[in-house]
Amino acid sequence: MIKNKKILIIGGTGALGKTLVKRYYDSNEIIVLSRDEHKHYYLQKEYPNVHSIIGDVKDKSSIKNCLLRFIPHIVINAAALKHVPICEDDPFESVKTNIIGHQNIIESVSEVGFIETLIFVSTDKACNPINVYGMCKSISERLYVEYAKQRGTPKVVLVRYGNVLESTGSVIPFFKSLLNNSECEYIPITDENMTRFLLTLEQATELIDWAYGFDSSHGKIAIPKIKSLKITDIADVLKKSYGMDSVPLKIIGIRPGEKLHEEMISNEEWMRTENHENFLIGYKNFKTERKSYNSYDSLMDSSEAEDFLKESGVI
Secondary structure, three states: OOOOOEEEEEEOOEEEEEHHHHHHHHHHHEEEEEEEHHHHHHHHHHHHOOEEEEEEOOOOHHHHHHHHOOOOOOOEEEOOOOOOHHHHHHHHHHHHHHOOOOHHHHHHHHHOOOOOOOEEEEEHHHHOOOOOOHHHHHHHHHHHHHHHHOOOOEEEEEEEEEOOOOOOOHHHHHHHHHHHOOOOOEEEEEEOEEEEEEOOOHHHHHHHHHHHHHHOOOEEEEOOOOEEHHHHHHHHHHHOOOOOOOOOOEEEHHHHHHHHEEEEEEEHOOOOOOOOOEEEEOOEEEEEOOEEEEEEEOOOHHHHHHOOOHHOOOO
């Protein structure tokens, strides 16, 4: 675990950001930069020693001023516009935050010159992207990798996640909000065969720790080996836990920008991927017989899905 460092968490008031604050709070000095004043207020109630800075990645000066004020050792960028339908509806804003915002961070880090490690939180939707959010994240990954190629310092680390359990606006909180209503008529499902990679917030923070400590991670993408679940199994397990088994599932069709199965690694990326015990990491070119690693390949059955959601504290 990271200790005795000054850590700037950009987007630190979000679900993942708050988990990172919790993980590093006792043994590090934490600075959080976020544009949400309301979330800052409640974060400071829980973690009074956090330095809360209101700022936006779209504003390069707010990033650079924060760096110069606190002189952090580590910058973790967890800021994003992440909801696929919203990004589809407003690609201009998605580009501003999810591409230009990252360029602003990289340029600010480069200009101040004292950052030891820069960590970028990416997504499985950056792999073979078909939606605006995934395309933006894919381009941002390229920005960080290219920056790492050009510079020996700071150490640049990329981590690629699946869906984080119970993060804001994700499928589990949505299903729970429906089931909390005793008059719930149905659970909407886009496709009965849809699968998604899921990991806990604890797994997400462990990936950052692992990638940070891995000697050869500079400019590489660290990817966790995680299981996937069918969306219908998630819905069925939650219905059971709420005692609402009779609530039907209603197929509403895949929304614009959605995939049936997500991918963590594409066919092309497998040619540049090294296998570790619990993680995969994009590395030097070498041959492999494996093809893509997608959410259909690592699917849990319904009983495994129920066990996973219980162990994760979802039910």
